[in-house]
Amino acid sequence: MSEPQIPQALTELLEEFSFLDRNERIDFLIEYADQFENVPENIALRPYPEERRVKRCESQAYVWAEDNDNGTQKYYFAVENPQGISAKSFCAILDNTISDATLEEVLQISGDLVFDIYGREISMGKGEGLLGILTSVQAFARQASKQHQS
């Protein structure tokens, strides 16, 4: 049996990123941020509950997960700070690449993802917030995975 991998769509995105220079990468991320849509109203309404808020994220990001019938999850995000453009781009990337991936694949994603996407020069505060978004997503995946096993 092969080792679990990170979601295929994320692998492909990282490969694409590896060919981009810094300015191209920034343009690419802004395109993602432009695509970002807040959580739909059928999932959550403002004011969003504090327990969904990502800790230490200055962009006031929130994360939700909805279980799919096939055992995967669909993730939803909100970013309440209008200047939280990196958070928006990261949420859009996660939505596009890991929603509907297996829980095992989601749990395989390393925190290095933030550096792979945003570069090592990202500030600690900003990186901490983005890592918090990933950690929140993985907390949902971990919880669902445990429920499946029990």
Next chain:
Amino acid sequence: MTDIASRGYSNPDVLVSTDWVAEHLDDANVRIVESNEDQLLYPAGHIAGAVQVDWATDLNDQLRRDYLQREGFEELMSRNGITRDSTVVFYGDRNNWWATYAYWVFQLFGHSNSKVMDGGRQKWEQEGRDLVREVPSYEKTSYVAPDRSDAPIRAFREDVLGHLAEGGQLVDVRSPQEYSGERLHMPDFPNEGALRGGHIPTARNIPWARAANPEDGTFKTATELKDIYLNEQGLTPDDDTIAYCRIGERSSHTWFVLTHLLGFKNVRNYDGSWTEWGNLVNVPIEK
């Protein structure tokens, strides 16, 4: 009298309003500089005509832990069409946190004709003002800078040790959790790590963002600032002061507040900050 002029600052000329910036967008002698924590903000939309100065790639030496040298600063100014006479107006995200950092680095090269747009990006956006994605191009200038002059506004570790021995006042502008040593750094950010937690003995803990109004990112009035820094924390404007944080960026915001808004006589930013002090052997630490 403008709102800024009525706030009682020691040097109100160092701030300009969003209205002032909007009125000077086509002023050839004014160069607007955006400096952010979030690297995506400027390319996603900025004030028309503004150039970007990036703290990591433009202001830092790319090899040593230091700021750029005179030649690098001259090149930065030249490619952004800035002359020695240009009025440089900084603005940015997070209550002008990184804008004041860039402002402070510019002062190492004596570009005193520098200002900060009160409220930064947050206020500009809240007022519904235009942002554009077009990156401006300016004719190169021949900017001649003096050698970098660190001593008046920058402190090194020996300076801090001497200052400490003399009982000088210190301001730790980090969060209470960092000040207490409860929180060191994130495991994924070893470059900003420290082996020991806590703070430099006698330092007062005044988190940098207390100087700003969270609702619009503007600076608090002089009366409100005095309440925090003088009345509550007991700092004395006539005494020498050293501010520090983790890598020297948050403390540049406090340096700006103490120096220009409250008129402290001699404030230096210890940019080595906790990532240096918390790794030094045999220096005093309090928790």
